Structures are given as structure tokens and as C-alpha cells.
Amino acid sequence: MHLLVCGGTGCRSAESDAIVDSLNKAIADRGLENDAKVVMTGCFGFCEKGPIVKVLPDNTFYTQVTPADAEEIVAEHIYKGRRVNRLLYINPESQEHVEDSKHMGFYRKQIRIALRNCGFIDPENIEEYIARDGYSALGKVLTEMTPEEAIQSIIKSGLRGRGGGGFPTGLKWDITRKVAAEKKYVVCNADEGDPGAFMDRSILEGDPHSVIEAMAINGYCTGASYGLVYIRAEYPLAINRLKTAIGQAREYGLLGNGILGTDFSFDIELRYGAGAFVCGEETALIHSMEGMRGEPTFKPPFPSESGYLGYPTNVNNVETYANIPVIITKGPEWFASIGTEKSKGTKVFALAGKINNVGLIEVPMGTTLREVIYEIGGGIKDGKNFKAVQTGGPSGGCLTTKHLDTPIDYDNLLAAGSMMGSGGMIVMDEDDCMVSIAKFYLEFTVEESCGKCTPCRVGNKRLHEILEKITRGEGTMKDLEKLRNLGQVIKDTALCGLGQTSPNPVLSNLDNFWDEFVEHVTEKKCRAGQCKHLLRYVIEPDACVGCTACARNCPVNAITGERKKAHEINQEICIKCGACVEKCKFNAIFVR
Amino acid sequence: MTKIKSLADLRRVKDDLQEKIRLRENADNPEKLVQIKVGMATSGIASGAKEVMSYLIEELDKRNVEAVVSQTGDMGYCYAEPTIEVILPGKEPVVFGKVTLKKADEIIEKYIKNGELVDGIIPRNYETIE
Structure with a gap:
């Protein structure tokens, strides 16, 4: 039996290391070393209920496991063959235990290509990756295909860049290949910066070899012999696993000189980013790698023509790379059969x-x-x-x-x-205010703007000010018009892709939630109750018994009234802290 | 580790290593393989289910039968332990009782390899709800 324990950042922060140790100890205590093997894998994806332990071959899926549970899992499941019911996932609809991952709604609709090895192999062991057909795509490309043929495969598969823009990957490779230069570079963009996004981190943590293999394939196709991974220093686990993987690949002769007996040589180094959002933009990323300020420059020239140190440079995102080996081994037709007409895979x-x-x-x-x-x-x-x-x-x-x-x-x-x-x-x-959401993203952009071009530096700041004004209840209809105009101007005039798209959260919210913006301006009302300044705390006179609890607890003495008579809140003084609502035992205070 | 020097070399290494994760790969699509569940409740273990399970895993491997052997709880046939349930791809499960090592050998050779029924089948008194 194999016990797979999630070793992603999320589960590790919930002691999955200790779970591995406890499982190993419990197994050793019973002398079951020959029957059970514990493997720490990458992310299973079901982070909500982590740490996850999956037992094979029966696919039992244990959730929210603690180190203390290890003993019971081994004693019951491994030794006696009885599932530990209390640790099984509970279907929220039927309230029944779900025995294995095959019956979980979460997994049923998924197809895992980029994540094929995440939660399946030990990312720190190259042998498990090779056993899963790893590096055979590199072998196939190097010995059986010309660079042109391999690029044609990628073009035919319809793969588009997964970093956001969606530029056809094969085409990008082809452009880089056609530029004549004495040196070329292949870069992996692992500068994942969107709030709430952790796809690239999980791939690097769970399956680093797939990215290494794909970069080598890219190098062969475009004529580059150097690879660079630009990764943010905030991803220590991903960096460690990547370093381990690169070391192992070198040891096995899968990176270095004369790979697999051919005359193709390729090696990879890491470059760390300090976490600036703009460095995910490819020109800024390249400048940052060169040791300069992470600022974008005008395109053209595109990096494919003149990139890192002035040499042609092919930049692709982590997830894009993770798809490449499978496309080569399973064929472009297979990949193109998944997805929609213009977006494959x-x-x-x-x-x-x-x-x-x-x-x-x-x-x-x-x-x-x-x-x-x-x-x-x-x-x-x-x-x-x-x-x-x-x-x-x-x-x-x-x-x-x-x-x-x-x-x-x-x-x-x-x-x-x-x-x-x-x-x-x-x-x-329903509890989220769309004006505040737009403001949140603008706050992020204002903070992260590199400041090089005026539309992004000043324009976004102004957008943010107007939104702030609206959430304070001081906005006018004219402000809404201004938001739209200014947003459009930034879109049309900013220097780089990030600036050009930065007003999108505001513009799309204006389109989709116009009523809510108007409500904030004309009625000074926030339907989600998020904009503090628009809230009014009111005492319902019929329900108030005059206990004085609220008046005594109001930090600014905004509540007045005689004992045993209905109290009143002075809106001029009230700071909307909500202390009175908490203290009122008669539910007499309402937020309007 | 010596370096992998060619594609053929890589394939050889892969074949050697595949054994290590075969159990996991098979668990991914058990419906295409022979599935065997060994009843491993107290009564099962007491009558030797553990030995039978180890025997099955080793022998199936030696005889090149792709199978997933897993353990399950009490199947309810305590009078006939050890009991095992065998599901051939696309077929209904069959339960065998009083499985000794000798019986296990017979089950592999006759039922699993050729689909011939052997003595010791217990009529199933349950259905598994999917």
C-alpha cells in the first residue's frame, strides 16, 4: 500500500511533515515496512480540507488529518483494512462519508494534464518522474524529431500561453527559432503575482521536472542552450524543490552537455524576484534578471528578437511548460481534441x-x-x-x-x-460590495505600479481616489462618468500590458454592477453593508426598553436617552463601530 | 547513479523504475484490471488473511497478472474466513471463502487467468452501492 501525503505549501503549514513522520513511526512499530510506503507528494488541490492523506490502491481520501491521527490510520486501515470513517470527506449535500476520491464531485469533472503528477509522485525523486514517462518527450524530440517538427507539433496542438495573454506557444517558439543569433535564452516565468493565485507554485512544488523537461525541449526547438527560471523569493518550497530537481537532472545526464547521447547541451539556473507584480510582464522580468530596475519597455522589439542581455529570449509561463511534455508524448491531435475551438487543452x-x-x-x-x-x-x-x-x-x-x-x-x-x-x-x-472590490484591485495596482508611465502611475491613483470618494458617500454621477473616461484613457495609453489592463476591474464592475454604483452615489447606500461610511445605525424605538447598555458602551457618546425610554443615535457623532449592536440584548439596533 | 546516455537507455531505466509506482498507476484506473479485496477484519486476520494477501500480491506479480489487491473490512462471512472478493474487468464480483494459500493459487491459475470457476464460491448476499 502507498500512503500519499500532501506536501504543498498549504498542507505543510498544517504539519504534513509531522504526519509523514508519525505514519512512518506507526508503520515501523508494527513491522509493516514491507506492506506500506509513505510518500510526500505535491498538492492534491483540495486545500479546503487539508492536510490530505490518500491511501492506495483503494483511493481512500482522508481529510484534515493531524499527526495524532497517523496511529489510527495505520492500526485500522493498514493493519486491519478498515477505513477510518471519521477522517473521510463528508459530502455536504447528503452528509454521508465519501470513501474514495473517485466519488468526490470535486475530482469528477477535472482532467489533469498540467497537474498530472501533482499529488501522485514524490517531487523530490526524479525516479518517480521517469517512471511516469518523464523525460521521454525530451528523448523523443532529441532523437526522432527536428526542431521544426517539434514546433509544428506544438502549433498543431493549439496550446496558448497560460500566463494570461494567450499567445500561441508554438508560434512564439517559431519566431525565436527564426532569429539568427550566437546565443539564445529560454526563460520560465514563475513570477506569479495575482492575488489569490497559486497555480504555478503548486506545479513547481508538485512536479518540477515537467517544467525542466519542457524548458530543455524549448531550448532544442529554439536553438538555446541556457535556461533561466525567474521565480519569486516568496516561494521557498518551490525554489528548494526546483533546485533539487535541477541537481538530479544533471546527475542523470538529463541536463548538461550532450544530453542523451546527442550533441544538444542545455542547463538551467534560477533567478530570484523580489515580488514586484510588474516583473511578471516579460520585458520587466528580463530587466530584473539583468540586474536592472524591474520596469517594462516598449515592444517591439519583442523578447523573441532581443531579450535577456540583448539575445533572443523565449519567455513562457510555468503552466504552459507543464503541458509541453504530454503534447509531445501523446501527440498534438490528442491535446487538440480537448477544449473549445480556439482554446485547446x-x-x-x-x-x-x-x-x-x-x-x-x-x-x-x-x-x-x-x-x-x-x-x-x-x-x-x-x-x-x-x-x-x-x-x-x-x-x-x-x-x-x-x-x-x-x-x-x-x-x-x-x-x-x-x-x-x-x-x-x-x-x-451577496455580502461583497462591488465598489469596494474595484477599489481593492486599484489599491493593488497603485501599490504595484512601477511608475514609469504617467497613465498608470497617476491615472490609477486618480481612479482609486474617485472610488474612495464614492465609498465615503461623497461621490457624484459625474464621478462615475469620470471613472469610465479615465479608465478608457489608461487602457489606451499605458506602456505595458499591466497598465493597459489595470482599469479592467473598475470598467467591468461599472458595466456589470452599474446599479450598485449609482446606489452608492445617489442614495448613499451600500447594499452589501461593506462601506462603513454609508451605514446608519438606528435604534428602533418600539423595541428599545431603555436599558442604557448601548449608551454606556458607545465610545464616542453618540447615544442619548432617558432610562426606560427609547434611546437615539446622533448620526453626526456616530463612528459606526458597531459596539452598540453587540451590547443590545433586545435586538433593537439596526444597520440601514 | 550513472548518467542516462540515450533514449533507449532512458526507456530501460523507466521500465525498471515503473515497478515502484505501478501500484499507484493501477489504482488510477482499477476498472481495467483484476481487483481483489481481501477481508481483513479480526476474524479474517486470525484465520490468515494477511498471509493470503501477501501471497496474492507476490504471486500475481510473479505470474505477470496486472491486479490491484486491496484490503477491506469484514465481509460478513466469518464462518468462511479468509474470504476474498475478485472482480475481473467487466464482470460481476465473485466471493471465495476459506482461501488458503493453495486455494489462492488455484484461484489465480483457474479463475483469474482462464475465468474457470473453482470450488469455494460463496453466493453474494450483498450489493455494493456505487
């Missing part, structure tokens, strides 16, 4: 926000938002109503109930006013 999403199953999922392109949110995500937390889902991070926008049945692909999301982005999906319910 699958996409990894990080589900976050007000959703039951927070975690990492991979679905075929063309899956609807409804399937993702309700079937895989398990619906909205606490049975509340769905309001919107934010995709594409600070460059994307919010999709609403009317988009629930839209099949997810690059073009449909763009048409709906958002974008694919790198794959963050933040779900919002």
Missing part, C-alpha cells in the same frame, strides 16, 4: 473566496463557470447567494450570474469583459 484555476471547496483545479477549456463553482467548488459558503466571480486578477474583471453558463475559454472571457489571466478565481457572494 485544460486550464488550472485556483479557487478562492466565498466558495466551499477552496483549492486547485484543472478543467477542460469550455467548462462553464456554473460547473466550476457549483459542481467542483461545492457552491457558495454558508448557503449564500452567488454574486460574482473575479477572474484574471488585477487585469481581469468580474463575471456575474448572467455569465454562469458561459463556457470558459480565452475568447469568451474577453468578450464578457474579463480575461483568462493566469487562473485565479475569486468567488464573491
